[in-house]
Amino acid sequence: MAIGWYLVVSAIVFCIGAGGVLVRRDPLVILLCLELMLNGANLALVAFARMWGTESGQIFALIVMVVAACEVTVGLGLIVAIYRRRLPIDVDELSELHG
Amino acid sequence: MSAVFFFFAAIGAISGAIGVVTLRNPFYAVLSLAFHLVMLAALFLLLRAEFVAAAQVVVYAGAVMVLYVFVVAYVGGGESLPSGAVLRVLGPLFALALVIELCIAMLGSGLSGVKHHGAPYVLGFGTPQHIGTLFLTKYLFPFEAASILLLVAAIGAVVLARRRAGLEDTDEPEAPDEIQIRSAQPGYVGSMAEGAGVRPAPHDPSIDPHVEPVGGSAEVKRGGW
Numbered sequence: 001m002a003i004g005w006y007l008v009v010s011a012i013v014f015c016i017g018a019g020g021v022l023v024r025r026d027p028l029v030i031l032l033c034l035e036l037m038l039n040g041a042n043l044a045l046v047a048f049a050r051m052w053g054t055e056s057g058q059i060f061a062l063i064v065m066v067v068a069a070c071e072v073t074v075g076l077g078l079i080v081a082i083y084r085r086r087l088p089i090d091v092d093e094l095s096e097l098h099g
Numbered sequence: 100m101s102a103v104f105f106f107f108a109a110i111g112a113i114s115g116a117i118g119v120v121t122l123r124n125p126f127y128a129v130l131s132l133a134f135h136l137v138m139l140a141a142l143f144l145l146l147r148a149e150f151v152a153a154a155q156v157v158v159y160a161g162a163v164m165v166l167y168v169f170v171v172a173y174v175g176g177g178e179s180l181p182s183g184a185v186l187r188v189l190g191p192l193f194a195l196a197l198v199i200e201l202c203i204a205m206l207g208s209g210l211s212g213v214k215h216h217g218a219p220y221v222l223g224f225g226t227p228q229h230i231g232t233l234f235l236t237k238y239l240f241p242f243e244a245a246s247i248l249l250l251v252a253a254i255g256a257v258v259l260a261r262r263r264a265g266l267e268d269t270d271e272p273e274a275p276d277e278i279q280i281r282s283a284q285p286g287y288v289g290s291m292a293e294g295a296g297v298r299p300a301p302h303d304p305s306i307d308p309h310v311e312p313v314g315g316s317a318e319v320k321r322g323g324w
Contacts, residue, residue, distance in 0.1 A: 059238050
């Protein structure tokens with residue numbers, strides 16, 4: 001398959017994630033949609049690595065996976081802390097940093 | 100054969116992504132994301148990125164998804180609220196416009212490699228040996244920076260989610276004010292806290308809440324005094 005097809009799939013996955021971040025209100029689902037966006041970018045990076053025949057893009061994709069794992073741990077820790085304080089789990093209600 | 104495999108994996112990945120956004124129950128959304136990640140690993144295999152595909156399945160579809168499932172089970176994961184009417188219309192429109200724009204930008208970029216199958220395959224491309232050699236020679240600094248980032252994130256998650264004193268009860272911040280009132284005044288001086296019934300004054304049975312509701316017993320006690 002031509003590389004262009006992979007880039008189209010990555011663009012579609014990225015935009016589904018971006019639309020989900022805009023539409024959903026549950027912070028847990030927003031984190032899932034952020035994962036979708038990161039994975040779309042990962043697919044484009046790996047496709048470009050295949051296009052140029054170098055592994056730098058794959059290294060970049062692995063580092064992106066590390067950053068995504070860090071983001072997930074901190075985000076889920078925040079959600080657990082919000083749940084413990086009996087605050088509403090809704091990004092529209094949690095628009096202030098003040099606890 | 101590879102075209103059939105590509106379309107199978109691509110349709111699976113896109114349908115999994117749509118499931119993450121549309122499913123109302125967060126638990127099903129997490130399962131849909133796990134399916135999407137496995138299909139994406141198949142696409143990575145087609146692009147000859149064996150190590151990235153293996154790491155995707157083990158780290159993402161394994162470890163990170165388990166974390167998500169645990170948090171959904173802890174928080175409850177009930178039916179989520181629908182978003183506002185404006186965003187529900189504008190969000191998908193924005194996503195559609197972004198897809199069209201990205202496709203135009205990438206396919207019309209004039210890169211000749213986009214229309215071809217990629218560089219000629221070199222034996223060992225994308226194997227763990229090559230990736231490991233690159234990580235320990237050319238990309239040593241990003242590798243070390245990623246390890247420090249993981250350490251910081253682990254400590255941050257523990258600090259954020261640990262069980263703190265006073266975190267359970269949201270009325271706890273008002274407690275220090277009462278302590279200040281009590282310590283600032285002697286016991287027999289009336290205060291606003293006594294007026295609100297928080298702390299009855301000593302040596303005064305008429306304010307004592309245990310005696311006041313029953314009239315007869317209060318009179319007997321007054322007679323005794």
